[in-house]
Amino acid sequence: xxxxxxxxxxxxxxxxxxxxxxxxxxxxxxxxxxxxxxxxxxxxxxxxxxxxxxxxxxxxxxxxxxxxxxxxxxxxxxxxxxxxxxxxxxxxxxxxxxxxxxxxxxxxxxxxxxxxxxxxxxxxxxxxxxxxxxxxxxxxxxxxxxxxxxxxxxxxxxxxxxxxxxxxxxxxxxxxxxxxxxxxxxxxxxxxxxxxxxxxxxxxxxxxxxxxxxxxxxxxxxxx
Amino acid sequence: xxxxxxxxxxxxxxxxxxxxxxxxxxxxxxxxxxxxxxxxxxxxxxxxxxxxxxxxxxxxxxxxxxxxxxxxxxxxxxxx
Numbered sequence: 001x002x003x004x005x006x007x008x009x010x011x012x013x014x015x016x017x018x019x020x021x022x023x024x025x026x027x028x029x030x031x032x033x034x035x036x037x038x039x040x041x042x043x044x045x046x047x048x049x050x051x052x053x054x055x056x057x058x059x060x061x062x063x064x065x066x067x068x069x070x071x072x073x074x075x076x077x078x079x080x081x082x083x084x085x086x087x088x089x090x091x092x093x094x095x096x097x098x099x100x101x102x103x104x105x106x107x108x109x110x111x112x113x114x115x116x117x118x119x120x121x122x123x124x125x126x127x128x129x130x131x132x133x134x135x136x137x138x139x140x141x142x143x144x145x146x147x148x149x150x151x152x153x154x155x156x157x158x159x160x161x162x163x164x165x166x167x168x169x170x171x172x173x174x175x176x177x178x179x180x181x182x183x184x185x186x187x188x189x190x191x192x193x194x195x196x197x198x199x200x201x202x203x204x205x206x207x208x209x210x211x212x213x214x215x216x217x218x219x220x221x222x223x224x
Numbered sequence: 225x226x227x228x229x230x231x232x233x234x235x236x237x238x239x240x241x242x243x244x245x246x247x248x249x250x251x252x253x254x255x256x257x258x259x260x261x262x263x264x265x266x267x268x269x270x271x272x273x274x275x276x277x278x279x280x281x282x283x284x285x286x287x288x289x290x291x292x293x294x295x296x297x298x299x300x301x302x303x304x
Binding site for chain 1: 234238239241242245265288289291293294
């Protein structure tokens with residue numbers, strides 16, 4: 001397996017992603033600087049977490065115009081698998097590769113803790129190792145994670161199964177008390193219409209070893 | 225030189241968490257008349273005198289300055 005981790009100025013989870021992909025999952029991994037105009041054939045491209053371009057204007061708003069993003073878009077259009085984690089999710093939304101937008105957490109706090117997330121669709125390349133409804137334990141660390149989209153987009157995504165993760169209680173039930181950031185419909189992760197591009201606010205790369213409290217993230221990043 | 229003043233705010237249908245927090249703080253300070261607070265961004269952009277400044281600002285707002293999923297914008301262009 002060959003994976004690429006895109007590095008923007010201000011990315012800070014690129015090394016975590018690199019470590020999880022290379023040392024835990026055994027992939028061959030390259031860092032790709034944001035100024036690269038090209039992207040070779042990879043099995044997976046990761047847009048990591050962090051604060052690309054200082055989150056100026058809006059998280060992801062400037063990163064979307066990085067030269068590498070044209071290559072990422074072309075790669076996604078060819079069917080290549082892309083996962084955006086946290087800031088990477090924000091970038092994919094700003095770039096229009098995923099529907100919706102992420103804005104300030106409802107309580108305004110930067111939240112850094114483990115949360116429970118339910119698998120809503122296990123028919124995607126990133127969730128095929130889970131049961132539908134399985135509850136994952138994953139860390140979040142973000143200030144702008146409140147997912148929003150308009151009614152029509154929400155209905156279309158629900159009908160197509162593009163909502164792939166929802167924040168939930170430990171028993172898997174939906175409860176606003178367990179929705180950490182006020183996301184619409186407790187949405188924690190979504191896919192594009194072809195399911196080759198996903199974004200999520202939790203950090204699977206930080207949940208790949210038992211020492212770190214959870215190995216659930218490993219199955220999100222494990223590819224066939 | 226044309227100068228644009230651009231105001232970007234969350235759409236009115238969306239809960240503005242920052243605005244609500246500021247509203248609560250204002251109430252605590254005794255400003256009980258405050259009915260609502262909306263927080264936004266304000267940008268000033270100077271343009272070269274040639275070209276259609278309004279068309280350029282409109283395009284900038286649509287392509288970068290505002291996110292149409294969650295934000296709305298308005299602007300005025302003045303000559304200084």
